[in-house]
Amino acid sequence: MPELPAVKLLIVDDDPATVELIAELFRDQYETLFALSGEKALEIAATAVPDLILLDLMLPGLDGFAVCAQLKADPLTSAIPVLFITGRADSITETRALELGAMDYITKPINPLVLKIRVRNQIELKQARDRLAKLATTDGLTGIANRRRFDEILAQEHARHARTGTQLGLIMLDIDHFKAYNDTYGHVLGDDCLCAVAQVLEHSLRRNTDLVARYGGEEFACILVDGPPAQGALTLAEELRRQVADLAVPHKSSPTAEYVTISLGIITACCNQSTSASLLIKQADEQLYRAKNSGRNRSCLVQDLNC
Template sequence: MTESLDKPTVLIVDDLPDGIQVLNQILADEYRVLFATNGQTALTITREQKPQVILLDVMMPDMDGYQVCRELKANPETRNIPIIFITGKDQDEDEEMGFRIGAADYLTKPVRPTTVRVRVKNQLQLRRSEELILRQALYDGLTGLPNRSLAMDRLRYAILQEQREYTKTGLLFIDLDNFKTINDTLGHDAGDQVLVDAAKRLRQCIRKGDTVARLGGDEFVIILPRLKQVNDSIPVAEQILRSFTQPMPIAGMDYVISTSIGIAISPDDSNDYKQLLVNADTAMYQSKNAGRNNYHLFNEKMNQHVNRRMQMETHLHGALERGELLIYYQPIVDVLSNQVIGAEALLRWNSPQLGWVSPEAFIDIAEQTGLIGPIGAFVLEQGCRQFWNLRRADGRLLSLAVNVSPQQFRREDLTQQVKKVLQMTGMQPGNLKLEVTEGLLLGNQDCIKDALQTLHEMNIRLSMDDFGTGYSSLSYLRNFAFDLVKIDRSFIKEITQRPDDEALVTAAIAMAHGLGLEVIAEGVETQEQMALLTSKACDQIQGYLFAEPMPFDNFVTWLKEKESL
């Protein structure tokens, strides 16, 4: 049995048993031979067994050889299998017809054994050479998955088949969350490792007959043909989300790389393969914007979001030069004294075309387009200048917190940039606090550790932002020169209603204090939250309970009014 499976497979298709017997006697010693006595059976066997060569009789009832050939050539899965036509008619027009619809060779009955063996062997050799070329052209070299070209070919065919069978085709667009951070910080080898692991997991989530392909970068698609209803695509998406909850071992550490998935269905969302891909991509971005690690089915309202995102990207270019980007300040209050001890600089965008745009909407675009570098430098310099002018005007000694994105940190020599800003503005290092997210700390940790240590030695205070939402908070607090941690607003929002959130915040405060760090809670909106955080010995508070973010002049006025109370 094993020996038979090791042989190349040849399918003989002939409605006459005598014809099959003759060819079987010629080929059985060297090949694994399959038989079909009609066209429909031949199509089924070919789809299931994928023979290396097909010997196909032209003259058959119901479905002749030409029709079988057309069907096979229309299917991307069987298109490249060489077909040798066999006919009892020696007519030039018959040969011309056969070659025109895709035949690789032609034999005339009665066949000669030597000729049959040579023709089959030649086609196998050609097939092997073509497969090498096709593999390079149609498959991704890293993951072994079909590439964009082959995926689109299969999607076109699936949509064509659904119209014949009255079924639906599902298209899942899958993007790896935070892949860019991993790739940029741990290096391209680690990024490749993530992609290979992701491809393996995606393969395990599909049915026989489905296709998983890599479009490029960290983008994958899954094609689900022959669906009966729209919701048949959902179990696959849910299985993918579950599969990616398992950590990936990368560069000696375990990382959880989640996925954002968009789903579009043909013909419901479009029966054009290009538009279906666009729609699935649009739904994927909806999943990103909804917090990642989830899936969304496409609907027409999503196109409005895509158009707005494109408008934002267009208008963000030049927004800094046009004076549309503004710095707002939100006060930070000491819990014990109830005094304002500083403020966080928060970026706002007032676009003449788009109106006020929230930072949640445009910061991600700034990072993706590389605009975060000059924008971040503007916030740092402008904030330091305004706060030091405030100190010189009335003696107020307030700290300024400035967010530094991972991209800004990696692309710029941040330590030199900070030194230059301090010299230009007169701001004292001890009054500047830089807030970084855990994503910054991935990868080249020695280099990052040295940079953070240099900033720390300059007497600049360092805060870990969004504490509790990232990768490995405790180990980073131990290994890097932090002074403060900021507990993310997502844990503060329902701290008085959710015991789990209260327990997490209590543990975070105790852990930070145990490491000699101060704790800031952001997003405090109620007196109940304030009282609970005070009872937990939280050091500093920031949120709408005290004040919303405001322009610098309003902030100065607010300070004076607060003092007069």
């Protein structure tokens, strides 16, 4: 079985001694990250995406309330559970923390045993939520991400790339003449064909950050996070096309080839705040239609757009 990724714990406190104390409690169980300011905490949360944040209230610059509010407002970090650790024990402060979206609230001085139990409980709750979310965002036939998951990740990545002005890549692809395949071979073999193509796509995208999804019917989508240059995206698309062809799945009803083939539309774009993820999909779809209208079993690319 593949090794499960380490659980990441982000400790946010302006007192290095407190950070060290908490880190020592969990060093053998979790990967511990730390930040001594609210600004640094937001930076780490957006890049490392920890499984739980232990957040002090009194911080230089942005205080714990402001940090929690920003975490919950950002789609990239909104699902990360926050556990406040603070010296303020009044009910007004605790109520405000919970209203901002914190999952729990612990007062100082820290009781190590209580903290370990509450952290364990929050981690277990998050893992249970993650398992349910995976079921809700996985395509039941192919086992890859479904349309819901695709929309969610594309929106998140577009927002992230828009903040940094960096490039994002998207491939939309379609199995050529798939209706004819179903009519000829039946839906059971049609399902087998979809699963075989999905497996090729998933195995060919080598980076864990990229996403393959079933977009609908016989159409698939690949999100290329931190997108390669246009030529690199085209090279990848052509590799996907060749690997599907190499499956040599017979398709006697196809006017394009004697075996199952795919057509692909590719876009690489520099995202910005004034546009949307839907424009990225629209442009990739236009390239897919161009590939189909040009004879199918090919890749078409548009590059360096602002999306």
